[in-house]
Amino acid sequence: MGDAHKDTTYWDRVAVSYQRHTRIATTDFHYGPLLEGDRLLGLLPDRLKGRRCLEVGCGAGQNSIYLARKGARCIAFDVSQRQIDIGERLARRCRVMVDYRCRSMETLPDNKLGRFDLVHSVHALAFVRDQAAALLGMARMLKNGGILLLATSHPLAAAEPVRIGHRRMGMLLTDYYHPEPDRRGGRRGWPEVCAVTLPFGDLMNAIVAAGCRIDRIEEPEPPPIPEMSEAAVRRSIPYESRAWRERYPLLVAAPYTLIVRAVKLTAA
Numbered sequence: 252m253g254d255a256h257k258d259t260t261y262w263d264r265v266a267v268s269y270q271r272h273t274r275i276a277t278t279d280f281h282y283g284p285l286l287e288g289d290r291l292l293g294l295l296p297d298r299l300k301g302r303r304c305l306e307v308g309c310g311a312g313q314n315s316i317y318l319a320r321k322g323a324r325c326i327a328f329d330v331s332q333r334q335i336d337i338g339e340r341l342a343r344r345c346r347v348m349v350d351y352r353c354r355s356m357e358t359l360p361d362n363k364l365g366r367f368d369l370v371h372s373v374h375a376l377a378f379v380r381d382q383a384a385a386l387l388g389m390a391r392m393l394k395n396g397g398i399l400l401l402a403t404s405h406p407l408a409a410a411e412p413v414r415i416g417h418r419r420m421g422m423l424l425t426d427y428y429h430p431e432p433d434r435r436g437g438r439r440g441w442p443e444v445c446a447v448t449l450p451f452g453d454l455m456n457a458i459v460a461a462g463c464r465i466d467r468i469e470e471p472e473p474p475p476i477p478e479m480s481e482a483a484v485r486r487s488i489p490y491e492s493r494a495w496r497e498r499y500p501l502l503v504a505a506p507y508t509l510i511v512r513a514v515k516l517t518a519a
C-alpha cells in the first residue's frame with residue numbers, strides 16, 4: 252500500500268477494516284450481504300472466457316477476480332486508492348490479472364476503454380449523487396447486446412425496524428419517495444458519505460432511459476443461515492460478516508439488495 256497516499260475519502264479510511272471484517276469470496280460472484288452467490292442465483296452470462304468486463308465501485312474487486320478466474324478480461328474501478336491497493340494485492344495472490352483503476356464511476360463513459368460485454372456493480376451506485384447519470388455512463392460502456400448487472404440498495408433498505416406489539420418486528424418507511432439518506436462518517440474529522448435508495452420506478456426507468464431492456468429483477472431472500480452449518484454458509488454465501496449476521500432478522504423481513512440485469516439495446 253502506498254504510504255504517501257492520504258486517506259482523503261471515507262472509503263479510504265474504512266477500506267482496511269471493511270476488507271478485514273467482511274468475508275468476500277473470490278470463488279463465487281456476490282450480490283450483497285448474506286445472499287447466495289451467482290452459482291445459485293445464475294444471473295451471469297454463460298460464457299465468460301475472453302469477455303470484456305468492467306466493474307464499477309469494485310472495492311477490492313473480488314467479483315472481478317472471480318470473473319478473471321473464469322477467463323474474462325477485467326477492468327475494475329473504485330474511487331478509493333486504498334481499496335484498489337488491497338485489490339491489486341489480492342489479485343496477485345489469486346494469480347489473476349485485473350486492471351484496477353482509481354476513478355469515480357461518475358466519469359463514465361470513457362471512449363478510450365472501448366466497449367464491454369458486461370458492466371457490473373454491487374452496492375456502490377447508491378453512494379453517487381446523480382444515479383441516473385451514472386447508470387447512463389455505465390450503459391454507454393456496453394456493446395450492443397452487452398449485459399448490465401447491477402446490485403444496489405433496495406428501496407426498503409431505507410426502512411427502520413420497529414416493534415409491533417409484544418413480539419413482532421415490522422419496518423417503518425417514513426417517506427418512500429424521499430428516504431432519509433444513510434449517512435456514514437461526518438464526525439470526528441471523518442469525511443461523510445451518504446447512500447440514497449431510489450424509488451423502484453425511478454431506478455428501472457433510469458436503466459430503460461439508458462437504452463437497456465430489463466430482463467431479470469431479483470429481490471433475493473437470504474437462505475436459512477441459523478439452520479446451516481458454518482461449512483454450508485462458507486460454501487454458498489460469498490459475502491458476509493458478523494455485523495451482517497446480527498442483522499439477519501431484518502434481512503429476512505424485507506429485501507436489502509435489489510438486483511437488476513439488463514441488456515443494452517441501443518447506442519444511447
Ligand SMILES: C[S@@+](CC[C@H](N)C(=O)[O-])C[C@H]1O[C@@H](n2cnc3c(N)ncnc32)[C@H](O)[C@@H]1O
Nearest residue numbers: 262308309310329330331355356373374375378
Ligand atoms: C459497500 S462498498 C462495495 C464494494 C464492492 N462492490 C463489494 O461488493 O465489496 C462501496 C464501494 O463503492 C465505492 N464507491 C463509492 N462511490 C464511488 C464512485 N463515485 N465511483 C466509484 N466507486 C465508488 C467505494 O469506494 C466502495 O469501495
